[in-house]
Amino acid sequence: MVGLAHHIRRAVFGAFTVTAVLMGGEAVAQSPGAPEEIPTEQVRSDISTREIAIQSNFTGIEIVIFGAIDYAPIAEPTDAPYDVIVVIRGPTQDIVARRKERIAGIWLNGASKVFHDIPGFYAVLSTRPLRAIAPEETLEELKIGFAALDLGVNDKTLPADELFRQAVIRNKEEHLLFQYLDNAVTFIGRSLFRGEVDMPVNVPIGLYTAEVLLFQDGKLLSRDESTLNVQKVGFERGVYTLAFQHPVVYGLLAVAIALLMGLGAWALFRKD
Amino acid sequence: MLQVYLPIAEISVNLLVILMLGGAVGFLSGMFGVGGGFLLTPFLMFLGIPPAIAVATGANQIVASSVSGALVQWRRGNVDTTMGGVLIVGGLFGSILGVLLVNVLKSYGQADLTIALGYVTFLGTIGSLMLAESVRALRREKAGKPVKGRRPGEHSWVHGLPFKMRFHRSKLYISAIPVLLIGAIVGILVSVLGVGGGFLMVPAMIYILRMPTSVVIGTSLFQIIFITAAVTMLHAVFNQTIDILLAFLLIIGGVLGGQYGARAGQNLRGEQLRALLAIMVLAVAIRLLIGLVVTPDDLYTIAPVETARW
Numbered sequence: 001m002v003g004l005a006h007h008i009r010r011a012v013f014g015a016f017t018v019t020a021v022l023m024g025g026e027a028v029a030q031s032p033g034a035p036e037e038i039p040t041e042q043v044r045s046d047i048s049t050r051e052i053a054i055q056s057n058f059t060g061i062e063i064v065i066f067g068a069i070d071y072a073p074i075a076e077p078t079d080a081p082y083d084v085i086v087v088i089r090g091p092t093q094d095i096v097a098r099r100k101e102r103i104a105g106i107w108l109n110g111a112s113k114v115f116h117d118i119p120g121f122y123a124v125l126s127t128r129p130l131r132a133i134a135p136e137e138t139l140e141e142l143k144i145g146f147a148a149l150d151l152g153v154n155d156k157t158l159p160a161d162e163l164f165r166q167a168v169i170r171n172k173e174e175h176l177l178f179q180y181l182d183n184a185v186t187f188i189g190r191s192l193f194r195g196e197v198d199m200p201v202n203v204p205i206g207l208y209t210a211e212v213l214l215f216q217d218g219k220l221l222s223r224d225e226s227t228l229n230v231q232k233v234g235f236e237r238g239v240y241t242l243a244f245q246h247p248v249v250y251g252l253l254a255v256a257i258a259l260l261m262g263l264g265a266w267a268l269f270r271k272d
Numbered sequence: 273m274l275q276v277y278l279p280i281a282e283i284s285v286n287l288l289v290i291l292m293l294g295g296a297v298g299f300l301s302g303m304f305g306v307g308g309g310f311l312l313t314p315f316l317m318f319l320g321i322p323p324a325i326a327v328a329t330g331a332n333q334i335v336a337s338s339v340s341g342a343l344v345q346w347r348r349g350n351v352d353t354t355m356g357g358v359l360i361v362g363g364l365f366g367s368i369l370g371v372l373l374v375n376v377l378k379s380y381g382q383a384d385l386t387i388a389l390g391y392v393t394f395l396g397t398i399g400s401l402m403l404a405e406s407v408r409a410l411r412r413e414k415a416g417k418p419v420k421g422r423r424p425g426e427h428s429w430v431h432g433l434p435f436k437m438r439f440h441r442s443k444l445y446i447s448a449i450p451v452l453l454i455g456a457i458v459g460i461l462v463s464v465l466g467v468g469g470g471f472l473m474v475p476a477m478i479y480i481l482r483m484p485t486s487v488v489i490g491t492s493l494f495q496i497i498f499i500t501a502a503v504t505m506l507h508a509v510f511n512q513t514i515d516i517l518l519a520f521l522l523i524i525g526g527v528l529g530g531q532y533g534a535r536a537g538q539n540l541r542g543e544q545l546r547a548l549l550a551i552m553v554l555a556v557a558i559r560l561l562i563g564l565v566v567t568p569d570d571l572y573t574i575a576p577v578e579t580a581r582w
Contacts, residue, residue, distance in 0.1 A: 100572070170572070251505040
């Protein structure tokens with residue numbers, strides 16, 4: 001939580017920068033020879049932790065995505081409010097969904113369906129429910145939301161496939177690997193915002209992207225992207241790398257440790 | 273709480289729970305003189321460790337416990353290395369077959385079911401037999417009749433087979449075929465179920481091979497070291513399912529628990545103990561069976577795509 005406070009401070013510091021940039025922008029607009037159009041809003045963002053280290057005490061982590069809107073004009077009372085959607089995507093993997101069937105009283109895995117390139121983690125954070133921010137077509141076009149994932153066609157005419165698709169989403173949601181977080185992004189003032197998301201203990205390792213999209217009146221004004229790296233570090237990284245890249249050495253090590261510990265136990269407690 | 277992240281199982285577990293589990297299983301094995309692998313692996317599964325990792329890591333843990341046990345027996349001269357060697361040859365074939373089987377089953381999504389069914393079958397059978405035996409023994413004890421011992425060696429079908437070998441320590445001249453076969457079956461059990469296989473090996477040695485009881489435990493432990501070590505290697509290479517940190521914690525717990533268990537066992541009465549163990553074994557089998565027959569909350573499961581390596 002200390003880290004969080006730190007990030008809030010950083011974000012607030014960011015707000016001052018925004019003001020400075022704003023004033024700078026006005027100065028540019030007034031100077032001769034500058035482009036005549038008024039600069040439109042641009043969203044800038046960053047993540048509280050760009051590197052997430054998984055080590056032995058890892059039990060999940062809360063990350064904060066914060067950002068600011070550059071070139072935000074003075075608000076008129078008739079202006080629609082800004083909306084922000086943050087899409088966090090983890091590394092993709094191929095997964096297989098299986099349906100259990102009862103055979104001779106026992107539930108066993110029967111029919112299955114493979115899905116390719118499914119993000120191991122996928123969270124959509126927003127200031128309001130997605131539908132209230134932009135029309136469905138826009139969301140689909142921008143690939144926002146579970147429906148936009150490559151889970152096959154959302155075709156109601158193939159009920160079996162649809163059940164598998166829903167099962168993947170349901171299962172991922174249960175393990176907090178897919179998250180819809182309406183109202184998780186909040187504005188502090190008019191141009192500064194922050195959003196929080198909990199990443200569970202079972203987050204896949206790899207490179208993540210956090211895409212921040214700024215909306216007003218159902219239209220996309222600007223987008224920004226930052227990356228996040230989830231890695232095992234130290235002992236955990238060593239073990240994982242060894243196990244998957246040098247499995248023979250890893251196996252020998254596992255056997256050697258067990259043999260030595262067994263020998264040690266015998267030497268320690270021998271009665272003869 | 274003291275949470276510790278397991279690098280291969282990729283879950284966070286309570287350090288004390290794992291140490292206590294290792295300790296409890298070690299305690300029981302020290303008390304009853306059984307391996308305890310058949311209890312350890314199901315409990316790891318109950319804790320949420322993926323079955324394939326529970327099985328492989330269970331085998332890794334047994335390497336340590338069997339080394340300590342075998343050394344004690346070795347010092348007393350209770351190991352028939354010739355018999356052990358032949359069992360190991362059979363066991364290696366069996367364990368390769370078993371690891372291959374797990375790998376193929378995993379790619380079809382049937383590994384977890386096979387492991388659970390294997391446990392239900394073995395724990396159910398062993399538990400029932402043990403319970404029946406100890407109830408009978410307790411009744412006999414009450415009636416004041418002496419507990420019947422094993423009949424002296426009689427010739428059985430085993431003695432008619434070819435490829436006879438001399439096993440000096442066991443004072444046997446028998447065919448290598450049943451020895452290899454028993455080794456192979458135990459090898460499969462070790463690699464598929466993550467057990468030491470002593471519960472099958474010991475009766476097989478006594479009733480099929482007719483080995484003298486004095487060398488049975490030592491020889492069984494001796495070959496278990498090699499088979500579990502081979503299974504650990506095979507799972508590490510082909511399935512990447514050995515969690516070295518989990519194994520380490522289980523071994524520590526097991527070593528400590530085993531010492532107390534052995535001491536506690538000396539002060540308790542055998543038949544009642546055995547009945548208790550039988551009830552526990554049956555309870556684990558029933559718990560696993562319930563998991564297989566009760567309609568799951570969600571009929572769908574998801575898993576990473578895995579392709580068989582063969």
